[in-house]
Amino acid sequence: xxxxxxxxxxxxxxxxxxxxxxxxxxxxxxxxxxxxxxxxxxxxxxxxxxxxxxxxxxxxxxxxxxxxxxxxxxxxxxxxxxxxxxxxxxxxxxxxxxxxxxxxxxxxxxxxxxxxxxxxxxxxxxxxxxxxxxxxxxxxxxxxxxxxxxxxxxxxxxx
Numbered sequence: 001x002x003x004x005x006x007x008x009x010x011x012x013x014x015x016x017x018x019x020x021x022x023x024x025x026x027x028x029x030x031x032x033x034x035x036x037x038x039x040x041x042x043x044x045x046x047x048x049x050x051x052x053x054x055x056x057x058x059x060x061x062x063x064x065x066x067x068x069x070x071x072x073x074x075x076x077x078x079x080x081x082x083x084x085x086x087x088x089x090x091x092x093x094x095x096x097x098x099x100x101x102x103x104x105x106x107x108x109x110x111x112x113x114x115x116x117x118x119x120x121x122x123x124x125x126x127x128x129x130x131x132x133x134x135x136x137x138x139x140x141x142x143x144x145x146x147x148x149x150x151x152x153x154x155x156x157x158x159x
Contacts, residue, residue: 007090012046014065016120022061025051026123027112033124036115039148045096049108052101055084067097127153
């Protein structure tokens with residue numbers, strides 16, 4: 001069934017507050033980034049790009065937030081990437097956090113945007129980078145995300 005949206009939101013708030021306090025360089029890149037750009041759909045995980053230099057420090061900083069179940073580095077050979085998996089338990093459900101380590105000078109991190117959400121300034125992937133990233137996926141939900149993100153981008157341009 002998956003964790004409740006409110007539980008995931010609380011964990012994300014804890015992550016954003018902690019990473020801000022610790023000056024950890026990251027940008028949301030999955031469904032939460034899509035939602036913060038303006039198209040919401042239910043999700044029970046959190047995805048982000050993180051500066052490789054900050055990964056170990058981020059893992060330690062997330063423990064008090066509840067992200068204590070560490071899967072470690074998980075390669076995705078078909079995509080040519082890897083991510084670091086860590087999870088929290090919320091109401092007896094697992095909430096995965098997938099952190100994609102990138103070099104500090106990675107263009108995704110350099111072009112990230114910021115939005116205000118629940119009184120927090122949240123770094124998110126630039127909308128065009130998010131569209132490009134999600135366009136590489138074969139999943140139907142990512143195709144829908146791409147269509148909605150293009151619509152949102154085009155509306156912002158025409159305003």
